[in-house]
Amino acid sequence: MAAINYTVFFGCLVDxxxxxxxxxxxxxxxxxxxxxxxxxxxxxxxxxxxxxxAEALITSWTGREATKDEIQVTVLSSDQFLMPGLIDTHTHAxxxxxxxxGHDLPLMDWLEKYTFxxxxxxxxxxxxxxxxxxxxxxxxxxxxxxxAYYGTIHIESNRVLADTIRKAGQRAFVGKVCMDVNSPSYYxxxxxxxxxxxxxxxxxxxxxxxxxxxxxQRLVTPIITPRFAPTCSMECLRGLGxxxxxxxxxxxxxxxxxxxxxxxxxxxxxxSASYTDVYHRAGLxxxxxxxxxxxxxxxxxxxLLRETGSCVSHCxxxxxxxxxxxxxxxxxxxxxxxxxxxxxxxxxxxPSILDAMRMAxxxxxALIAGKRERGEPLEGRDGVxxxxxxxxxxxxxxxxxxMGMADQLGSLDRGKIFxxxxxxxGAPMSPVPAVNSTPAVRCLEDPTEAxxxxxxxxxxxxxxxxxxxxxxxxxxxHSK
Numbered sequence: 038m039a040a041i042n043y044t045v046f047f048g049c050l051v052d053x054x055x056x057x058x059x060x061x062x063x064x065x066x067x068x069x070x071x072x073x074x075x076x077x078x079x080x081x082x083x084x085x086x087x088x089x090x091a092e093a094l095i096t097s098w099t100g101r102e103a104t105k106d107e108i109q110v111t112v113l114s115s116d117q118f119l120m121p122g123l124i125d126t127h128t129h130a131x132x133x134x135x136x137x138x139g140h141d142l143p144l145m146d147w148l149e150k151y152t153f154x155x156x157x158x159x160x161x162x163x164x165x166x167x168x169x170x171x172x173x174x175x176x177x178x179x180x181x182x183x184x185a186y187y188g189t190i191h192i193e194s195n196r197v198l199a200d201t202i203r204k205a206g207q208r209a210f211v212g213k214v215c216m217d218v219n220s221p222s223y224y225x226x227x228x229x230x231x232x233x234x235x236x237x238x239x240x241x242x243x244x245x246x247x248x249x250x251x252x253x254q255r256l257v258t259p260i261i262t263p264r265f266a267p268t269c270s271m272e273c274l275r276g277l278g279x280x281x282x283x284x285x286x287x288x289x290x291x292x293x294x295x296x297x298x299x300x301x302x303x304x305x306x307x308x309s310a311s312y313t314d315v316y317h318r319a320g321l322x323x324x325x326x327x328x329x330x331x332x333x334x335x336x337x338x339x340x341l342l343r344e345t346g347s348c349v350s351h352c353x354x355x356x357x358x359x360x361x362x363x364x365x366x367x368x369x370x371x372x373x374x375x376x377x378x379x380x381x382x383x384x385x386x387x388p389s390i391l392d393a394m395r396m397a398x399x400x401x402x403a404l405i406a407g408k409r410e411r412g413e414p415l416e417g418r419d420g421v422x423x424x425x426x427x428x429x430x431x432x433x434x435x436x437x438x439x440m441g442m443a444d445q446l447g448s449l450d451r452g453k454i455f456x457x458x459x460x461x462x463g464a465p466m467s468p469v470p471a472v473n474s475t476p477a478v479r480c481l482e483d484p485t486e487a488x489x490x491x492x493x494x495x496x497x498x499x500x501x502x503x504x505x506x507x508x509x510x511x512x513x514x515h516s517k
Contacts, residue, residue: 041109043077043095044069044511047086048113049488050079051120052448053434056370059426059492060448063484066091067119068098069455071109074511076453086112098451116463116472118488120429121447122182122456122507123390124436127289127329127350127379129187130198130211131156133172137386140358144295147359147384149221156189156214157224165194169201176207177515179389180504182456183208183440185289185327185350185379187262190214190226192238199242199257206514208456210440212262212289213238217273219305231269232276235261239284256509258287260327265291266315267301278320287325287441289350290316293338294330295361313338322347325441329379330355331369332362339372348375348439351431353396355384363400363407366431367419377436394428395497425496459506460499462491469498 050065066080068091078098083090088105095103113119132152139151158164176184186202186209188195195213202209215231216224226234242259261281263269269277281288293299293312302312309315314337316322324346331338331349342349349369356362369376378393379385385393401423408415437447445454462469472478472487475494481487495503507515 040107042071042107043091043103044071044109044111045091045094046111046113046119047083047091049118050449051118051429051488051492052450053426053430054448054450055434056427056430059429059489061485061488061492063488066094067449068095069511070099071511074455076449076451076455078451079449086110113459114461114463117459117461117505119449119457119459121433121437121449122458122509123180123432124377124440124447125176125181125184125380125388125390125393126327126348126377126436126439127185127352128176128382128388129384130169130172131159131187131189132383133175133388134158134168134383136383138383140386142359143297144359144361144384145297145301152383153221153224157221159189159191159194162191162193162197165191165197169198170205173201173205173207174515176388177205177507178504179391179501180458180460180507181207181388181390182458182507182509183436183442183446185210185212185260185287185440187212187214187264187289190216190224190231190234192234192241195238196241199259203257206509206512207256208509209257210260210287210289211242211257212260215263215273215277216268218268218270220268228270228273228276231273232280235277236280239280239286243284259284261286261288261321263290263321265294265298266312267298267305271306271315271319274316274319274321281321281325287327288321288323289327289329290321292316292328292331293333294356295359296333299333311335311337311341313341317341317345324348327439329381330361330364332356332364334365334368339368339374342369342374343372346375348377350379350439351376351397352379352381352385352393353400354387354393355379355381356400357396358386359384363404365404366397366401366423367421371417371419375435375438376431377439378431389500390432391496391499391501394432397431398423398425398428398496425493428496429492455508455511457508458504460495460503461505462495462499462503464502464505466502468500469494469503
């Protein structure tokens, strides 16, 4: 039997190449080269869904003839569409152990009571081996093809996490958390241990995989991860910045999440002009830096992110759950600061980026209402509620930009890696109502306009029941 070299999808294709562009190809075709995992072509309108049509498309896309035995044809139903995989730019893998607990507490108290306690248990690698598989599978089942994970301070358990992700087939950044000050004695490192341990972890993860430094070939990439400025000395932060530059790695941390946290940073680093300046002085800002939350941002914070090209992970579910506040996404976008979405498990109570999409819309509406009540001016798009297509952008192409892979991921364009999901709005027990029971959809004769309305329903109603297939690098890693 001949090997399958190509897959051709027929049906509705949806993506958001830019913030203001929701692209719907209601009768499209997309081809994947299974030997490379890349998209080889996309066609807007096709005449039929047969294997012979697929053969002709592959010839037009590649310039070579393919036999029917080389081609797998997938025809989507009238309730299904294909879209780029969802990207979670900020989550904590060990915090799935206390998911949904402690949301009556503000951030700093929550860290003391739950986070440090339960993360410290991962000093035993057997805890990681028994736990991480179910957590990662749950993330994938929510349509997340690429995630930025925080681990713990423990090298061996972090290696277990990375190996679990790789075996599951997901794309990921994985960070060894660093904490050398202002941390409980049972969950803390010395400065030397934190820096040396990070480099040891980096070498282990890079050495564990073929593909070397090529992010396209390497599923799991180490990411430099100071927990946040209050739990790291300046010596530690600078040492981590040196490692990031040495190995050309991304960086992730937390920034301006909670007012008491911001005040604590001022006490810890009195010589810094702002919270963001702490990271800047340490050499940790840059176009591959992901700062989570960014709720209470002053002008200097915004300026430094803009000037260094640093990115924001917007985590609205967590910010609401812990009462931290509301990040101003429009402000970031107006300053050309890349923004993606994060679930921030376990500050966030769900690993669903779909939930983060609708919470981002709700947060934006609440922010606008608050500004109006205070009589603050709403200029440009400041007063425009975040639309469904914009929320999808943040979860896909926006996330790809934050992760430093905007040219490789985030949209359904020729040449990009095929990280994608199949969404079925008619799945069993779907929270999205059927077309027959939705007159607002049923009355629309234009298929593109009908899909536009259904995509709004997808953003505000869908959940993991609607994610039926998940692909990473052309490989099917989850189906139901």
